[in-house]
Amino acid sequence: EDKVVQSPLSLVVHEGxxxxxxxxxxxxxxxxxxxxxxxxxxxxxxFMLTSSGIEKKSGxxxxxxxxxxxxxxxxxxxxxxxxxAVYLCAVEGISNxxxxxxxxxxxxxxxxxx
Amino acid sequence: xxxxxxxxxxxxxxxxxxKSLKCEQHLGHNxxxxxxxxxxxxxxxxxxxxxxxxxxxxxxxxxxxxxCPNSSHLFLHLHTLQPEDSALYLCASSQDRLAGVPYxxxxxxxxxxxxx
Numbered sequence: 001e002d003k004v005v006q007s008p009l010s011l012v013v014h015e016g017x018x019x020x021x022x023x024x025x026x027x028x029x030x031x032x033x034x035x036x037x038x039x040x041x042x043x044x045x046x047f048m049l050t051s052s053g054i055e056k057k058s059g060x061x062x063x064x065x066x067x068x069x070x071x072x073x074x075x076x077x078x079x080x081x082x083x084x085a086v087y088l089c090a091v092e093g094i095s096n097x098x099x100x101x102x103x104x105x106x107x108x109x110x111x112x113x114x
Numbered sequence: 115x116x117x118x119x120x121x122x123x124x125x126x127x128x129x130x131x132x133k134s135l136k137c138e139q140h141l142g143h144n145x146x147x148x149x150x151x152x153x154x155x156x157x158x159x160x161x162x163x164x165x166x167x168x169x170x171x172x173x174x175x176x177x178x179x180x181x182c183p184n185s186s187h188l189f190l191h192l193h194t195l196q197p198e199d200s201a202l203y204l205c206a207s208s209q210d211r212l213a214g215v216p217y218x219x220x221x222x223x224x225x226x227x228x229x230x
Contacts, residue, residue, distance in 0.1 A: 036157065043157050045157070086219075104219075
């Protein structure tokens with residue numbers, strides 16, 4: 001059964017700190033790994049990773065994938081209170097029926113204290 | 115069973131058919147969600163039910179009709195769909211959404227819908 005595990009489950013840091021969120025996975029026929037930020041409404045897309053070792057970067061956020069060790073990390077530098085959210089990791093694979101499957105982790109709740 | 119379950123896992127339907135997707139959560143949560151995941155697009159929120167009342171409907175076409183008979187069950191009734199409605203439909207549940215605080219959402223495995 002496909003599985004996505006995120007850690008830590010929750011994290012509280014002070015504004016300006018750097019945080020690292022982890023996502024490990026076991027999935028059949030891996031296609032991509034996605035990171036989402038969830039605030040009050042639907043999760044908003046952050047990154048899609050398909051290749052190992054290539055860092056994706058957007059402002060203070062960056063992410064990298066390790067397909068050999070089956071994990072990804074999401075880094076946020078110089079955190080701000082607006083970064084407070086739940087961060088979801090999802091992995092796309094191909095089922096035995098040949099269809100795409102999307103498996104989500106339960107998320108990491110990040111709280112930034114001013 | 116534990117967690118969030120969805121049935122069926124795969125569904126192929128014609129444009130004139132009527133079908134329903136079912137979601138059940140065994141986590142004691144009081145909020146449930148329907149999402150649509152189209153190919154190469156971000157996750158889209160369709161409906162939110164909190165304490166069995168619908169609190170958001172993000173301009174979803176009326177051919178999608180949700181129903182939440184109790185806090186553990188959520189349905190999505192489908193009728194006269196279009197081919198562009200083919201997508202992965204995900205159900206999720208969480209605790210206590212009323213306060214506006216984003217609690218972790220637990221997702222089901224999804225129903226892969228193909229409209230022919």
